[in-house]
Amino acid sequence: MKAFNQMILGCLLAFGVITSAQAILTIEKLENYKGAKAYLVQTKALPMVDIEVSIDAGDRYDPVGKSGLADMTATLMNYGVQDDKRMLSEAQIADEIADLGASIGLSVGGERAILRIRSLSRKDLRDRAVQLASAMLAAPTYDPNIVRREKQRTITSLLEAETKPEYVLDRRFKKMVYGTYPLADSPSVKSVGAITPTDLVQFHKQFYRTDRMIVSIVGDVDQAEANEIIHALLKRIPQSGPFIAPLPEFQRSPVEPLAQREVQIPFDSQQAHIAMGMTAVARNNPDYFPLLVGNYVLGGGGFVSRLMNEVREKRGLAYSVSSYFAPGKDTGIFQAGLQTKNDQSSVALQVMSDTIAKFIADGPTTSELVAAKANLVNGYPLRIDNNRKLLDNVSSIAWNDLPLDTMEVWTKQVEAVTLDQVKSAFEKYLAMDRMKIVVLGAQNK
Amino acid sequence: MAKDHEDTREYQLSNGLKLIVREDHRAPTVAHMVWYRAGSMDEVNGRTGLAHVLEHMMFKGTDKVKAGEFSRLVAALGGRENAFTNRDYTAYFQQVEKSKLDEVIKLEADRMSNLNFDDSEFLKEIQVVMEERRLRTEDNPSSLLNESLMATAYMSSPYRYPVVGWMNDLQNMKANDARDWYRSWYKPNNATVVITGDVDAKQVLAAVEKYYGSIPAQELPVRKPQIEPPQKGIKQVQVKAPADSAQLTMAWKVPRLEVGKLDDPEPYALELLTSVLDGYDNARLNRVLVKQEKVVNDVGVGYDMISRGPELFEIAATMAKGKTVAQAQVSIRKALDELKQKGILDSELKRIKVRILSEQIYKRDSIFGQAMEIGSTEMAGFSWRDIDYMLEKMQTITPEQVQAVAQKYLVDEGLTMAVLDPQARQSVAKEGKR
Secondary structure (H helix, E strand, C coil): CHHHHHHHHHHHHHCCCCCCCCCCCCCEEEEEECCEEEEEEECCCCCEEEEEEEECCCHHHCCCCCCCHHHHHHHCCCCCEEECCEEECHHHHHHHHHHHCCEEEEEECCCCEEEEEEEECCHHHHHHHHHHHHHHHHCECCCHHHHHHHHHHHHHHHHHHCCCHHHHHHHHHHHHHHCCCHHHCCCCHHHHHCCCHHHHHHHHHHHCCHHHEEEEEEECCCHHHHHHHHHHHHCCCCCCCCCCCCCCCCCCCCCCCHHHHEEEEECCCCEEEEEEEEECCCCCCCCHHHHHHHHHHHHHCHHHCHHHHHHHHCCCCCCCEEEEEECCCCCCEEEEEEEEEHHHHHHHHHHHHHHHHHHHHHCCCHHHHHHHHHHHHHCHHHHCCCHHHHHHHHHHHHHCCCCCCHHHHHHHHHHCCCHHHHHHHHHHHCCHHHCEEEEEECCCC | CHHHHCCEEEEECCCCCEEEEEECCCCCEEEEEEEECCCHHHCCCCCCCHHHHHHHHCCCCECCCCCCHHHHHHHHCCCEEEEEECCCCEEEEEEEEHHHHHHHHHHHHHHHHCECCCHHHHHHHHHHHHHHHHHHHHCCHHHHHHHHHHHHHCCCCHHHCCCCCCHHHHHCCCHHHHHHHHHHHCCHHHEEEEEEECCCHHHHHHHHHHHHCCCCCCCCCCCCCCCCCCCCCCEEEEEEEECCCCEEEEEEEECCCCCCCCCCHHHHHHHHHHHHHHCCCCCHHHHHHHHHCCCEEEEEEECCCCCCCCEEEEEEEEECCCCCHHHHHHHHHHHHHHHHHHCCCHHHHHHHHHHHHHHHHHHHHCHHHHHHHHHHHHHCCCCCCHHHHHHHHHHHCCHHHHHHHHHHHCCHHHEEEEEEEEECCCCCCCCECC
8 A cells, every 4th residue: 555655656756747738748649550540648647547449330330220239339348258269258357357456448429439448557457458458349259148138238228218308308309400310319129129149249340440440548658568558459350341331421400490390298307308409510620619619608618608697597497508519520419408397498498599599690799708718728727637638638639530739729729719700600500490409398388 | 654645735724724735746737625514414404405505605696706706707717616515515616727726715715704695696596406406306216215215214313304405495495594504604614625736735825824814713503413313123215206117225324434433444344345245347246136137237335434424335226127126135135145144255355455556546647536535534524644544444454354244234223225116107198399
């Protein structure tokens, strides 16, 4: 215990990661390995390392009728693997990871699947954690008994989720906003029930290949060690695989009469839940910064946003209300939402709509723009002040194919945003006559 | 020990305010928190939820800073801020770039003694709090279950009150109730300021002296011990609420770590028992109940040895499809009986201890997390200096000691069981256009 602590302290005193707001750590682009891009940020203060593998294998690749396949393919990777020459059971894997003091997390979003390792940087511990992750990525077994068990667990969770207002709202909203794009379909009892072990093996073979992977590393390793990690992680994984059909285009939410784009879901919860939104932009869109700054004013700026002010501060209608853009490598969405007791749902929806409509029409005021920039610029150090946050940044830069100096120029790009840019960006991408609206709750006249 | 703490300093101002500073120079940011030792356990019946309501009102203006202005000023500094209320305490925090620290200290010190909100602000905000209760409790069956569990397990301890308060108490709360609460508890001698990050402890002390130093101390209301009488047998409560799966929570009265008794092995053994049962994917309950017997869909174990009030050791499970609460209870009891009879393996305990050691490194990655740990430990009556001692103590616990606490405390005399009986939602109408 003591030795551990002294080791940390010694390191803390000897190094500094960021000595001033100006000196932002550089991202090193490492050599591609088997078609996989790789990035490193060295931070020496703590004897630990975070490693992420992003795989271009998100929910949007779910085949029709098998929603949930991408998710299960990733999240069952640690439930049995072929490790070098022997099989490792789910129990052995879990015990080993625990014995290393490491963690390996698996998650799936719309665009990508993510595997994250957190380990102490000591070579023997780190190497074994990487080896286990490599076996998961290269050779998961998808044992039919485990697949059956996990399908049943997922179905049970889905049935539970269907009793929850926020889940029902979100599923319906996705269906509307994604339209003909694959993300419109959420996993259901039927679609998960239809998934077979063969589907998992097939999906894994098709998508888990190095030409669809990106590795990001943050922590106490140098370039040579990082390269070692990347090789160890990916060496067993094939570089390419079977043909993958291109995704359909995510089409812009069309102009429609209100009746066509607004849905009421009767639900006997105490609160009505409301969602509103439409297609928006990709992260690499040149208007990203005007939209970021503008949305801070509209609904992103916590207690000081217009939505918060109108809905909560002035009228006490809701505990939480916000709006956000979710840009990805490809086009993402804009979404706003709140919850309020049922008999206030009409007025709350009206206030939210009016606030968004006015913002699209008029943009922010000069003082709002100044306040938004002040927050974003002054607060930038808080976005990069530990290894975990640095990894989030590197990973986003790598996945979205942004310039390597993104962190260095971020505040300059915020500062450069003008009133006109915000106004025209909101007018260009958002429109009230395109907004999908879902209101879930008891009927309210 | 002292050598381990070269990065952390503790001071006390003449008005009783305690200040703890941890220097961590990895990045140019800082976390500033003020912790008041006043939580829902300090409330009285009829005024439950008051600690949390006051937390909301703290953003509603002082003599100098008008309603809503606090958040605008922090936002302009690039800060992130919020507050949280618990059974034991209420805490406020800001995270800022280091050059902005003095400004948030100034703002926080101002609202320690100059809070001054209008009745109209209170009337709006109490509506917001009721919406928060609807969101987090009324429409959330797991929260409803937990609320009933606490109110059943405890007869006299104020831990029986929900932190957010009963709805009827919120409906009948007055602005003056909040003002009285503020005048009673928001005093420097009831507060601890915790600052972590890229700072110099001496400079921080000077700033804290400057802004908090002139606030006068005041005698605090008498806190009655309100010790919960010993439980004499199983208690049960059922909650009917919209859900699909039944849920079961089994909660046993167990000891916590007492101030001044840091060498008591039992609380440490209970912490380790928690991890043996639920600390990793292949821990006992997940392995046996979820993976082998498939009797529950999810299971979790909770215990926190550090708190002001009495502690429960909780096992909470959601039923697997087609399985009953009775079946789950049998399986949980069987797993516990096996542990009580045969003990645990050395390798199981070693695994947990390795994780505790590595967590020591990982937690250093977050200055916010470090401030949280220091603050919550202090609020429970311990010193931040005890944290490392507790962790060292944890490493000395034997498998026999873990087995012994299971045998001694996971028994029916002190057990409360709460069952969520799932109900279909009443909604009948079909989805439609408005």
